[in-house]
Amino acid sequence: xxxxxxxxxxxxxxxxxxxxxxxxxxxxxxxxxxxxxxxxxxxxxxxxxxxxxxxxxxxxxxxxxxxxxxxxxxxxxxxxxxxxxxxxxxxxx
Numbered sequence: 001x002x003x004x005x006x007x008x009x010x011x012x013x014x015x016x017x018x019x020x021x022x023x024x025x026x027x028x029x030x031x032x033x034x035x036x037x038x039x040x041x042x043x044x045x046x047x048x049x050x051x052x053x054x055x056x057x058x059x060x061x062x063x064x065x066x067x068x069x070x071x072x073x074x075x076x077x078x079x080x081x082x083x084x085x086x087x088x089x090x091x092x093x
Contacts, residue, residue, distance in 0.1 A: 026072060027088040029064040035093035037062055042090040054081055056091060 029035055037060050040048050055077040056062065065073040065080060072088040074081055 024092065025089050026062065026064060026074065026091040026093055027085055029088075029093060031064050031066055034061050034063045036060070037091060037093060039092045040090055041092050047087065047090060051087065051090065055079075062091065062093065 025041075026035070037056060037058055039058050040051055040056065042048050051057075060076065063075040065075055067073070068082075070085045071082045072085070074083060074088075
């Protein structure tokens with residue numbers, strides 16, 4: 001049957017799309033793309049605490065709105081923030 005949907009091929013297609021658009025951290029993310037935070041990687045406890053106060057924690061969604069110089073405009077929990085590159089690199093997506 002030609003009209004049969006092959007679920008394995010659909011799943012492989014989604015995996016390929018995910019791999020192509022995959023960013024390791026927020027500084028490598030694409031603009032206007034929503035990501036799920038996988039973690040915060042930094043040895044600086046103050047930096048980590050600051051990100052947590054913004055609502056930036058594992059499982060939360062984050063969208064990169066724009067990049068202005070070395071400032072990343074992000075949307076977290078319906079609020080916009082401007083973060084520097086060091087903070088963006090600490091957010092693993």
